Amino acid sequence: MIQVPIERKVLSENDRVAAVIRSRLEAIGTLTLNFIGSPGAGKTAFLERTLQMLPPGTKAAVLTGDIQTENDAIRLARHGFPVQQITTGGACHLDARMVDSHLWEWRFEEFDYLFIENVGNLVCPTSYDLGEDGKIVVLSVAEGEDKPMKYPGIFRKAELMILNKVDLLPYVPFQPVLACEYARNIKPEIDIIETSSLTGAGFGDWMAWLDRRRITKHNLCLNSPAFA
Numbered sequence: 128m129i130q131v132p133i134e135r136k137v138l139s140e141n142d143r144v145a146a147v148i149r150s151r152l153e154a155i156g157t158l159t160l161n162f163i164g165s166p167g168a169g170k171t172a173f174l175e176r177t178l179q180m181l182p183p184g185t186k187a188a189v190l191t192g193d194i195q196t197e198n199d200a201i202r203l204a205r206h207g208f209p210v211q212q213i214t215t216g217g218a219c220h221l222d223a224r225m226v227d228s229h230l231w232e233w234r235f236e237e238f239d240y241l242f243i244e245n246v247g248n249l250v251c252p253t254s255y256d257l258g259e260d261g262k263i264v265v266l267s268v269a270e271g272e273d274k275p276m277k278y279p280g281i282f283r284k285a286e287l288m289i290l291n292k293v294d295l296l297p298y299v300p301f302q303p304v305l306a307c308e309y310a311r312n313i314k315p316e317i318d319i320i321e322t323s324s325l326t327g328a329g330f331g332d333w334m335a336w337l338d339r340r341r342i343t344k345h346n347l348c349l350n351s352p353a354f355a
């Protein structure tokens with residue numbers, strides 16, 4: 128019976144910390160994206176290929192969340208960018224405090240991009256603002272096209288859906304058109320990019336989206352009252 132007020136209190140404390148993170152990241156112009164998807168949807172592989180494709184001189188960093196193990200951080204660190212693993216010790220999502228304490232370790236360095244890989248889960252991470260500019264949902268073709276209908280929360284909050292592992296389409300009964308239709312029923316304006324981290328398909332579109340998103344953020348910042 129007291130569960131709802133306690134949950135509300137936890138979320139409002141989280142929102143307070145997230146707002147502080149957002150204003151700090153805003154001040155240094157870092158575009159921060161929060162990647163959410165089921166376990167095994169391919170979030171780490173997607174970020175690995177993204178790091179490989181960033182233009183020379185780009186300053187990027189990754190925070191990667193898992194319940195246990197440093198496996199993802201080890202994979203991501205191979206690409207020469209700063210990476211920190213956040214192990215939640217049981218929690219099924221990252222929260223703003225966890226992100227804040229790891230950003231302090233980097234002293235809020237001025238990165239162009241901060242990528243946050245959330246704990247593999249389509250539900251819990253959705254409610255937690257981490258101070259990011261946007262959420263990106265990663266759905267793989269091995270999961271079934273009905274997932275936007277079954278887990279609408281994250282598809283409503285995400286600005287982009289990565290439809291991943293499209294190299295597997297010849298082998299699985301998955302209809303991308305239906306998956307996109309279900310996602311757009313939840314959020315008509317959601318962007319969708321089909322990708323394969325194995326073959327690199329769709330990464331040209333993704334890198335262009337990323338670049339556009341950074342420029343949009345930059346322009347928004349320049350037009351904000353703080354810069355007037």
Ligand SMILES: Nc1nc2c(ncn2[C@@H]2O[C@H](COP(=O)(O)OP(=O)(O)OP(=O)(O)O)[C@@H](O)[C@H]2O)c(=O)[nH]1
Nearest residue numbers: 165166167168169170171172247291292323324325
């Ligand atoms: N065929 C294919 N396999 C992929 C692709 N992307 C990832 N995989 C494989 O899918 C498995 C899971 O990939 P990960 O990148 O570890 O997935 P994840 O979403 O980070 O998983 P968690 O961090 O555990 O939630 C691995 O065996 C990858 O090699 C892809 O585009 N195509």
Ligand SMILES: [Mg+2]
Nearest residue numbers: 170171199244
């Ligand atoms: Mg991972």
